[in-house]
């Protein structure tokens with residue numbers, strides 16, 4: 001009798017628990033299968049005017065090494081690897097090639113250049129670490145609507161990442177502003193600048209001679225801010241400029257700044273470094289130090305994007 005009851009319990013266990021679990025796993029597997037990405041295996045990379053074909057994963061190693069300090073936490077490097085690979089796939093599909101110049105695309109350095117940067121003593125260890133971070137995420141790409149996303153990233157957001165619309169003019173569903181209290185340790189978190197109205201006139205090309213500088217007149221003010229608090233519009237004397245243009249003219253680290261006009265001197269407090277869109281590198285480092293994995297880091301900064309496994 002006891003054996004009979006035992007076999008009934010076992011049958012119930014199989015039908016009610018084990019079978020649904022297997023079925024659900026099956027669905028999960030199909031879902032992951034759907035999210036595989038069979039895209040680029042190589043990239044066409046322009047290095048100093050010459051085009052070279054590189055295996056995608058080799059290219060990603062050179063980008064991670066160039067774009068993120070190699071002594072960062074391992075999970076931060078893995079998040080950077082996925083962002084760099086995704087960016088490469090996006091641009092290779094869109095433009096047919098990439099540039100090794102950071103002003104055009106992501107920075108990329110050859111192993112010979114990295115040896116110079118790191119020194120012979122450190123380069124073996126650091127290259128191995130970067131390589132491992134790339135290899136452990138091999139083929140993984142972030143997708144939206146089945147396509148690689150424009151995986152923007154920057155050094156230090158300074159408390160809140162920026163919405164892509166505020167910087168590039170069009171809304172991107174996976175590049176929304178998120179709070180980031182994880183980049184406070186960044187050496188580029190805050191910068192204080194102090195300059196004269198004359199310096200400002202030279203940098204912006206605006207004639208400030210009519211301004212009542214000596215009497216405490218405001219030669220510079222932020223007239224409109226983006227949703228994340230960065231300068232959207234700036235007034236220099238009688239002229240209005242976009243926050244992004246003003247940043248470029250003065251070579252500021254970011255558009256996240258506050259202004260104080262003090263009797264002819266102008267004080268700027270600049271927070272963060274970079275455009276602030278997408279993944280915050282120092283924030284990723286902070287999250288990794290808190291024990292977060294690279295998938296959690298990516299899901300945090302690229303909300304609405306999905307991670308596809310490599311084949």
Ligand SMILES: [Zn+2]
Nearest residue numbers: 180183280283
């Ligand atoms: Zn941040």
